[in-house]
Amino acid sequence: MxxxxxxxxxxxxxxxxxxxxxxxxxxxxxxxxxxxxxxxxxxxxxxRTVHGMCFFLHEKRVMDLYQTGGFSAALEQEVADRINVTSGLGLLGRLGFGSGTARRDVTKERFTAYVRTNTPITVIRLLMDTMRKEDVVVHADLTTGSLVPNRALAELLRERDGSGRVPLTAVMSEFVSVTGRFTALASDGGDIVLRAPYGEGRPPAHVRITCEAAWVREGFQDAEYFTGEFQARCLGKVRTWNRTRGELTLDPIAIFR
Known part of the structure; x- marks a missing residue:
């Protein structure tokens, strides 16, 4: 036996x-x-972030932000998450046969191919999700007057005055996501200028955004956009605050509605 x-x-x-x-x-x-x-x-x-319909996308700023903004590592992780890096069966096979070291290479290859072969509209959607997870965006709703600072800005303001409160006009170095009711005016050169009021001052302050004609997407030429107000959300950075005119100018990266 x-x-x-x-x-x-x-x-x-x-x-x-x-x-x-x-x-x-x-x-x-x-x-x-x-x-x-x-x-x-x-x-x-x-x-993930609900983006809506994009009618303006500054493609050069999008790709510059991806290449030089320090988001490449976070973007790689986001792509790996969405593509699922390796499937469950693939991972079992690699574990069973001892070739698990190939996982990182596969991720990099897929990430590189993803960015090279996809359009800026795909990259901006991925980038916005990544920026949200990294907590680098200040969110402002002009219709309600609410402003939510990111973690870094909140800590800085708390150290300064202990309140953590911040007016939109003080956000000069952060990315901002601004939601409001905008009006549109087309210039002679084809650019579209958006304006949205905010605050309780008299006259009220307003946000001004210039959409360069080269980056305006199809559909935003509809005449009805220029006859009244419409809800939109802009990801960008504050360029200037003109106290005399009560005008806050944003450099837009992408605008959704």
């Missing part, structure tokens, strides 16, 4: 090891999937 037991173990122990590793890998993947399905969604409060 001892001989038989020894032969049986000699024949089957490698397969038992493989099955044990496979079972452990499946358990890890299931736990990972459950965590992704539960925890992150609660933190993100509804998932």
């Amino acid at each position: 001892g001989v038989i037991d020894g032969q049986w173990w000699g024949l089957w122990w490698p397969w038992l090891v493989v099955w044990a590793v496979t079972a452990a890998s499946v358990a890890v993947l299931v736990r990972y999937a459950l965590l992704r399905a539960g925890g992150p969604r609660r933190r993100r409060r509804g998932g």
Whole structure:
């Protein structure tokens, strides 16, 4: 009987090891999937950013921001998250045959191909999600007067006056996402100038955004945009604040409605 037991173990122990590793890998993947399905969604409060319809996109600023803005590592992680880097079965195969080191290379190749082959409209949507996760954007709603500073700005203001409050006119170095009710006026050169009032001053202050004709997307030439107000959201940076005119000028990166 001892001989038989020894032969049986000699024949089957490698397969038992493989099955044990496979079972452990499946358990890890299931736990990972459950965590992704539960925890992150609660933190993100509804998932990824809802962008809406884009009618202005400064493609050069988008790509410059991606290349020089320090977001490449975070973008790589975001792409890896969306493409799923390696599937569950692929990961099992790599673990089973000991070639797990290929995972990072696959991620980089997919990331490089993703950025090279996709359009700026795809990159800006990915970039906005990444900027939200990195907490680098100040959010302002001109219709309600609410302003939510990012973590860095809030800490700086708290150190200065202890309140953490900040007027939109003081946000000069941060990216801003401004939502408001805008009016549009087309210039002779084809540029479109947007304005939206905010605050309770008399006369009220307003945000001014110039959409260069070269980056205006199809659909924004509809005449109805120039006959009344419409809701829009602009991602950009503050260029200047003119106290005399009560005019805050933004350099737009993308505008959605």
